[in-house]
Amino acid sequence: MPNQLGFDGGVVIPNPYPVEKVEIIQAPLPNQVVLPLQQRVGDQAIPCVKVGDRVLTGQEIATTKDSFCVPVHASVSGTVIAINEQVIPHKSGIKSTCITIESDGKDEWVKNPGCGPDFLHCDTSTMIEYIRISGIVGLGGAGFPTHTKVARAQDCHTLIINGTECEPGVMCDDALMQYYPREVIRGVEILLHICGASRAIIAVENDKQEAFNSLLMYNHNERISIVHIPTKYTSGAEKLLIKALLGVEVPSGGFAPDLGVVCQNVATTKAIFDAVVESKPLVSRIVTVTGSGVEKPNNFEVRLGSSFDHVIAMSQPNKRSHDIRMGGMMMGVDVKDGKVPICKITNGIFVNDQSKKPAAQECIRCGACNQVCPVSLLPQQLYWYAKSENTDKAMDYNLADCIECRCCDYVCPSHIPLAEYFSFAKALHRKTTDDQYRTDIARERFEFREYRLERNKQERTEMMAAKKEELKKKMANDKAQKNKVAAAMARVKKSKKASDDA
Amino acid sequence: MHSGVLNTNQIMRQVIYALALGIIASYYFFGWGIVFQIVLGVATAIVVESAFLRIRKLPIKPAISDGSAVLSAILLAISIPSIAPWWIVVVGVSFAIVFGKQLYGGLGNNPFNPAMLGYAFLLISYPLQMTTWASEFLSFSQGFDVFFNLSSIDGLSGATRLDDVKTQLSLGYLVHELQIYSISQSLISIGFLLGGLYLIARGIIFWHIPVAFMLGILTTSILLFISDSQLYVPPQFHLISGGTMLGVFFIATDPVSASTTPKGRLVYGFLIGVLIVVIRVFGGYPDSVAFAVLLMNMTVPLIDTYTQPKVFGR
Numbered sequence: 001m002p003n004q005l006g007f008d009g010g011v012v013i014p015n016p017y018p019v020e021k022v023e024i025i026q027a028p029l030p031n032q033v034v035l036p037l038q039q040r041v042g043d044q045a046i047p048c049v050k051v052g053d054r055v056l057t058g059q060e061i062a063t064t065k066d067s068f069c070v071p072v073h074a075s076v077s078g079t080v081i082a083i084n085e086q087v088i089p090h091k092s093g094i095k096s097t098c099i100t101i102e103s104d105g106k107d108e109w110v111k112n113p114g115c116g117p118d119f120l121h122c123d124t125s126t127m128i129e130y131i132r133i134s135g136i137v138g139l140g141g142a143g144f145p146t147h148t149k150v151a152r153a154q155d156c157h158t159l160i161i162n163g164t165e166c167e168p169g170v171m172c173d174d175a176l177m178q179y180y181p182r183e184v185i186r187g188v189e190i191l192l193h194i195c196g197a198s199r200a201i202i203a204v205e206n207d208k209q210e211a212f213n214s215l216l217m218y219n220h221n222e223r224i225s226i227v228h229i230p231t232k233y234t235s236g237a238e239k240l241l242i243k244a245l246l247g248v249e250v251p252s253g254g255f256a257p258d259l260g261v262v263c264q265n266v267a268t269t270k271a272i273f274d275a276v277v278e279s280k281p282l283v284s285r286i287v288t289v290t291g292s293g294v295e296k297p298n299n300f301e302v303r304l305g306s307s308f309d310h311v312i313a314m315s316q317p318n319k320r321s322h323d324i325r326m327g328g329m330m331m332g333v334d335v336k337d338g339k340v341p342i343c344k345i346t347n348g349i350f351v352n353d354q355s356k357k358p359a360a361q362e363c364i365r366c367g368a369c370n371q372v373c374p375v376s377l378l379p380q381q382l383y384w385y386a387k388s389e390n391t392d393k394a395m396d397y398n399l400a401d402c403i404e405c406r407c408c409d410y411v412c413p414s415h416i417p418l419a420e421y422f423s424f425a426k427a428l429h430r431k432t433t434d435d436q437y438r439t440d441i442a443r444e445r446f447e448f449r450e451y452r453l454e455r456n457k458q459e460r461t462e463m464m465a466a467k468k469e470e471l472k473k474k475m476a477n478d479k480a481q482k483n484k485v486a487a488a489m490a491r492v493k494k495s496k497k498a499s500d501d502a
Numbered sequence: 503m504h505s506g507v508l509n510t511n512q513i514m515r516q517v518i519y520a521l522a523l524g525i526i527a528s529y530y531f532f533g534w535g536i537v538f539q540i541v542l543g544v545a546t547a548i549v550v551e552s553a554f555l556r557i558r559k560l561p562i563k564p565a566i567s568d569g570s571a572v573l574s575a576i577l578l579a580i581s582i583p584s585i586a587p588w589w590i591v592v593v594g595v596s597f598a599i600v601f602g603k604q605l606y607g608g609l610g611n612n613p614f615n616p617a618m619l620g621y622a623f624l625l626i627s628y629p630l631q632m633t634t635w636a637s638e639f640l641s642f643s644q645g646f647d648v649f650f651n652l653s654s655i656d657g658l659s660g661a662t663r664l665d666d667v668k669t670q671l672s673l674g675y676l677v678h679e680l681q682i683y684s685i686s687q688s689l690i691s692i693g694f695l696l697g698g699l700y701l702i703a704r705g706i707i708f709w710h711i712p713v714a715f716m717l718g719i720l721t722t723s724i725l726l727f728i729s730d731s732q733l734y735v736p737p738q739f740h741l742i743s744g745g746t747m748l749g750v751f752f753i754a755t756d757p758v759s760a761s762t763t764p765k766g767r768l769v770y771g772f773l774i775g776v777l778i779v780v781i782r783v784f785g786g787y788p789d790s791v792a793f794a795v796l797l798m799n800m801t802v803p804l805i806d807t808y809t810q811p812k813v814f815g816r
């Protein structure tokens with residue numbers, strides 16, 4: 001029997017900063033927004049406005065043809081004041097080209113096309129195009145362009161809507177389901193229409209009863225079911241969610257559509273509704289602000305491109321100095337400071353009092369990490385090989401399947417940053433295989449050259465031999481010809497002589 | 503990353519606390535000897551480990567405070583007879599720390615359980631001292647005199663029940679003619695058993711090894727007992743005798759030298775149990791926990807390789 005509604009491993013982590021009531025607080029319009037043109041995947045979008053241009057909320061300001069990339073929209077109305085390199089929220093603190101808009105405070109919207117409430121009359125490709133021009137990407141944190149994902153999921157039978165919070169402490173999806181259940185359900189119907197799937201399952205963690213009830217209240221579609229799954233960290237990971245709901249494992253190296261399944265996050269689903277029915281592009285998102293450094297953790301609906309500080313200020317930060325992290329406590333990335341802009345994948349902002357990390361000790365092989373790895377790897381063995389940079393052996397132990405969820409780090413009594421070692425080992429392996437690839441290519445080239453030279457030589461000798469042969473033949477021919485001619489001449493002579501004699 | 507689970511230092515400390523019941527029981531029956539052994543053993547461990555770390559130019563404090571050296575010293579100190587002379591524990595612990603741990607690169611890198619390596623070394627080198635056990639409660643001064651060779655141990659000592667039974671059986675006695683149970687041994691074993699259950703309840707050790715270990719002992723001894731109940735002692739005797747319970751919960755579960763995969767742990771524990779009975783019954787040594795554990799330590803890399811769990815989606 002398949003292990004219904006569950007998967008092995010993972011860790012139960014209670015929300016470290018619980019709130020009394022999960023809310024969505026509207027953040028005020030920011031004075032300016034910074035909108036990066038480089039998104040999580042794909043090419044950089046190309047600006048289609050100039051410094052000094054006036055733009056309206058929802059207006060396309062950068063465009064793209066790459067199917068892994070989506071257009072960028074102005075998230076406030078106002079004036080473009082700069083198009084330049086700025087630090088974006090990324091773990092290496094890299095810079096990217098950004099468009100800065102100064103808000104005029106009016107929030108005037110541009111009118112975009114859409115299907116309206118009768119979306120069932122729209123055809124699928126039109127809807128997918130609306131999703132694309134609205135700039136929607138996976139809002140759970142993956143940031144993969146949604147139009148490409150749904151376009152590729154045309155033959156799926158099951159649609160899974162991920163209503164699990166990807167990480168402990170983040171509450172934005174919980175809040176979204178409570179505040180916008182109608183939009184979520186309608187969004188699911190749109191997706192069902194697009195993908196042609198026969199059913200949709202909305203998965204909600206069993207500690208989110210209110211969100212569950214709200215969805216239930218608005219769901220009148222028998223193709224959509226809403227189910228509880230156990231609250232456990234990494235249930236939100238796509239492949240594990242599929243395992244938990246359907247009892248099947250996406251093959252290593254494969255993708256959900258291979259099994260006829262497509263997953264979408266609830267926030268993405270609502271954004272699809274906004275785009276297709278309300279003609280609104282993605283210009284805002286819900287962000288959780290939490291951590292030991294704020295007094296009032298909660299969720300904020302905020303315009304994209306607002307600075308982290310803009311929402312942190314609303315949750316009453318204390319006066320101490322903070323470490324700021326984007327995403328969750330497990331898989332998030334530390335950012336340089338609160339000036340970086342909120343982007344489409346910013347689901348959470350952790351503001352923590354600065355603290356010293358405990359020093360890593362030796363691995364005592366206690367095996368705690370083996371027990372929690374949701375993909376059943378042996379982190380302790382991987383660590384051994386990653387540490388000694390023996391990446392081949394680490395690959396034998398299925399390093400490639402590690403989802404870098406950090407469950408193993410979380411339980412390691414020796415505080416070893418295991419996942420960091422693994423991401424390093426992966427990078428190293430890519431590099432060595434690249435190098436290997438290059439030398440292989442070089443060797444092949446060399447061998448091919450040798451072969452070519454050899455072949456040329458051979459061809460040449462063969463050709464020469466053939467020519468010689470031909471020549472000989474020709475000569476022989478010529479001789480024969482000559483003989484023939486001579487014989488004819490002789491005959492002519494002879495007959496001539498005979499006639500003369502006559 | 504902060505989490506609700508214990509860190510390595512706390513784990514070692516918890517294991518030490520869990521030993522307390524067994525140690526108290528042992529004190530109750532045999533007196534002060536065990537206290538002297540532990541105190542001198544721990545002191546030796548700290549001195550030797552510090553000296554070695556200094557030679558290796560490594561920071562001393564973090565390594566000492568992780569508690570692993572102290573734990574090894576205690577495990578060895580309670581495994582040797584409480585009336586063994588002082589230098590036995592000093593030699594044994596030094597050997598365990600240097601050859602069992604530091605020469606391999608310190609905590610986490612040693613393939614063998616250091617305490618058992620020290621024990622095996624002592625048993626082979628000093629068989630007489632290692633097999634003479636206290637037969638009654640020794641007061642502080644008696645224990646002190648014996649420990650420092652100030653008085654003879656005649657009259658205070660004897661063989662263990664395990665040893666005794668073995669000798670008797672080899673002399674041709676039948677099982678029903680022998681006195682095979684001993685109150686002191688049973689209660690000490692129960693002390694370690696309770697400590698072990700505490701560790702499992704706290705999530706500090708996993709159940710796999712202890713359960714498989716006991717199953718290994720039971721399966722083997724039941725088979726023998728069924729084959730001839732007059733030649734082979736009943737299975738429960740093996741469970742409560744010698745260092746079985748200490749081995750089950752505190753020695754075989756030493757994470758560093760044990761198998762780390764869930765399935766591997768079952769195999770590892772079970773085979774230790776089998777080996778213990780086999781060596782006790784057919785081998786030349788009275789107790790065999792140390793040898794069984796060391797033999798199985800050698801097979802850990804092999805077991806780990808063949809018991810990898812099925813990876814998600816593969």
Ligand code: SF4
Nearest residue numbers: 363365366367369412
């Ligand atoms: S949890 Fe940490 S100490 Fe324990 S085996 Fe894994 S890496 Fe080693």
Ligand code: SF4
Nearest residue numbers: 373402403405406408
């Ligand atoms: S980070 Fe990798 S090895 Fe560690 S638990 Fe997650 S998937 Fe397993």
